[in-house]
Amino acid sequence: MASTSPRRSSGGDPSSPLLPSPASPSSSGGPLGRLAGLRGAARFIRRTGSRRLMREPSVAVRETAAEHLEERQTDWAYSKPVVVLDVLWNLAFVAVAAAVLAASPAERPAVPLRVWLAGYVLQCLLHVLCVTVEYRRRCREAGQDGAADGDFKLSIVKHLESANTMFSFIWWIVGFYWVSAGGQALSHDAPQLYWLSIVFLAFDVFFVVFCVALACVIGIAVCCCLPCIIAILYAVTDQQEGASEEDINNLSKFKFRTMGDQDKLVAGIAAPVGGVMTECGTNPPVEHILSAEDAECCICLCPYEDGAELRELPCNHHFHCSCIDKWLHINATCPLCKFNIVKSNLDREEV
16 A cells, blocks of 8 residues: 555664545536546445455545546547537437438328427537537637636536436437337338437437446446556546656655565564565665555555565655556646645755
8 A cells, every 4th residue: 555654774663654535626527428426436435345345545546546537538528529529420410310301291200200300409409509619618718718708608508508418318208208109100101200210219328328338337447457547548648747757757766675574573573564665776775664554556456566666756655666657647646645746846946
């Protein structure tokens, strides 16, 4: 577990640290729907089984990772490629609906399928409007243009998008009821309107199932395979968003050494000890004695092995180099206490 460890030059007793819990920032959403609940899943694990399955620092790291994903979610969702894809997707629905409505004037369905398709087109156009306005607002905000006006527009767009989402849900139920009530007769009386309505209803169900499944997969991966999530984020994230290579290399690096019974006897240690961290490149060597509980990386949940390379942050939390270096490239704060290493380096330079 990454924690504060007592320093020594020759010997000493290991101690159990107190670790602060990270604060929770507000979450946000995006135009293709929210993958919400990642922090909630981590907190649920904390409440129900963390003490049996995972220790508190490991759960805290996963909560921080979930918060980071939710913070990045809006930025990714309103990136130009995603917005373009979202707009084209909805405009394609509008174009197909308009073409079918124009090509089926002779069809006489027993239920008002034309009204339902018109409402579906309306909600698609409203969604495109909301996404476009929000994207332009974010572009202007990035150029530092009119924050107050941007906040007002954000409030209007959020209310409009929320109303459109509620309307979409109710309208889907209405469409499903009308298609079910019309029965097989619709496929004979109005085949084009009928099958287009079926396709739109099916696409909505598929999209909801996809979003829920993706959120579940990400939630499970954050809890059970956090290094994989960090590796993916490291691959797709702009390197300027986190700490630089220089900032990371300035952090203390250690070698971990396990302690056998003979080593404990020589050092005069009776309590359970996981091993010793020895700082690289220092003379005399600076060492940290780690308790058995502390001798574990709370990112990958693997115990420190003999000869493992560790990185200690200025807040005295330590992790595997391979784990924490990738994390710091995407987020320059400690995953446990959110200590910012970049600000720490700047403050040190100013002094």
